[in-house]
Amino acid sequence: MKKLFLLPMLCLLFLVMSSFSSTEVLDEDFSTCWVTLTYTNMNTGESHTETYYSNSRTSGADCAAGAQALANGDFMNSSDFRRSPVLAPAF
Amino acid sequence: MRFFLLFITFFSQIYLFGQNNDSIPVLEYEVNYNLGKALVKKGYVFNYKKNTYYHTSKTVFLEDIEKLSIDEVTGIPNVNVFSAGDGSDFNISYKQKNEHITKHSIGYELIKTTEVLQTFIWKPTGIKKIVNGRQCVELTSYFRGRTYLALVDLSVPIDFGPWKFNSFPGLPVLIYDTENKLKWTLTNVSKESDQKIKKFILELKDYSKSLKEMTLKDFIDLYDKTNNGYDMATSKMPRDYQREKSFKKRKRGGLELKFEWEAKD
Structure with missing residues (x-):
């Protein structure tokens, strides 16, 4: 009776464990992921660049994906701003 | 005939005077800043009831700025972020109140500042130009902190x-700084x-x-403490960076x- 119960349990455990497969390929030569961030003041054009690094990225592709996420991401706490009125020229 | 011509001239002067009284000159400038990323915008200024109103259109950068680009030399990706707004700003000088108001963009905020109206002292250099x-x-x-040159039509x-x-x-007609970073050119x-x-002033x-x-x-304290808003803009950067x-x-x-309240070097 015990064997009858253990066998399906072992099969189930095998199925569960085998489902945890990773598709990520580790790049052994990859060390640090670098990205620069350039901030520009919209009114004056003053510009400033800082460099960032991440040690949690595992490959070049992962690093590039991180930069893309930063570019797409909403990490700036921006909100909808009303636009200044502009007096249109007469002509 | 002479009387008729005088009559026409007299009434046309009254008519034109009435027109001028009812219309306000608006000076239009091309504004060029070269303080980092070079930009251009239109500036409009007029005087109304002893107050001066200046405002600009939105900023147009002279170079194409991609949100994400790759540095050709290092191969490092660069992400571009911008301060709040579209670059349009305004300045109002209230002469009777001796107050000046300016709109600024910093980090993710648009801020209106008040200051005591500063009076410029212009000295002739002796140069005349067309x-x-x-x-x-x-x-x-x-x-x-900057020395400006202005070419002024005295007529x-x-x-x-x-x-x-x-x-x-x-x-x-033309105002620029001696480092050629800022320029206002009268265009119209x-x-x-x-x-x-009146409608525009109400809207503003x-x-x-x-x-x-x-x-x-x-x-200015906020500007200095936050690296011109850089720290504000990037405060939500993901923690793994x-x-x-x-x-x-x-x-x-x-x-x-440099500001008048700061100690001189």
């Missing part, structure tokens, strides 16, 4: 100019009706109420570099 077909004299003035009795400039002895003088100007005041307000001194330590002390790089 600019855009106008006979001009060159004047110079120092303001908050037009106007004392105001774009941004914070004032106290001209004539129409400012038009006239707007009293009604249109209504818009101005929506902005956070502080003194210029407090704003660490900023590389920089030992360079950042210098102010805006239109104004």
Whole structure:
């Protein structure tokens, strides 16, 4: 009776464990992921660049994906701003 | 016949005077800043009831700025972020209150600052030039860390100019700083009706109420503490990215570099 119960349990455990497969390929030569961030003041054009690094990225592709996420991401706490009125020229 | 011509001349003068009384000159400038990323915008300035109103269109950067680009030499990706707004700004000088208001963009905020109205002292350099077909004299003035040169047409009795400039002895046709980082070029003088100007001022005041307000001194403290808003803009950076330590002390790089309340070097 015990064997009858253990066998399906072992099969189930095998199925569960085998489902945890990773598709990520580790790049052994990859060390640090670098990205620069350039901030520009919209009114004056003053510009400033800082460099960032991440040690949690595992490959070049992962690093590039991180930069893309930063570019797409909403990490700036921006909100909808009303636009200044502009007096249109007469002509 | 002579009487008839005099009659026509007299009434046409009255008519034209009435027209001028009812229309307000608006000076239009091309504004060029080269303080980092070079930009251009249009600036409009007029005087109404002893107050001067200056405002600009949105910023157009001279280079295409991609949100994400790859440095050709290092191969490091670069992400571009911008401060709040579209680059349009305004300045209002209230002469009777001796107060000046400016709109700023910093980090993710748009801020309205108040300061005591500063009076410019323009000194002639002795140089005369023709600019855009106008006979001009060159004047110079120092303001908050920059030396400005202005080419002014003395035949037009106007004392105001774009941004914070004032106290001209004539129409400012070209104003620029001696480092060639800032330039205002007169491109047009038009006239707007009293009604249109009043409507615009109401809209501007209504818009101005929506902005956070502080003194210029407090704003400059914020500017210095946050690296011109860089730290504000990047405060939500994901935690797995660490900023590389920089030992360079950042210098102010805006239109104004030194202020009257700061100790002189």
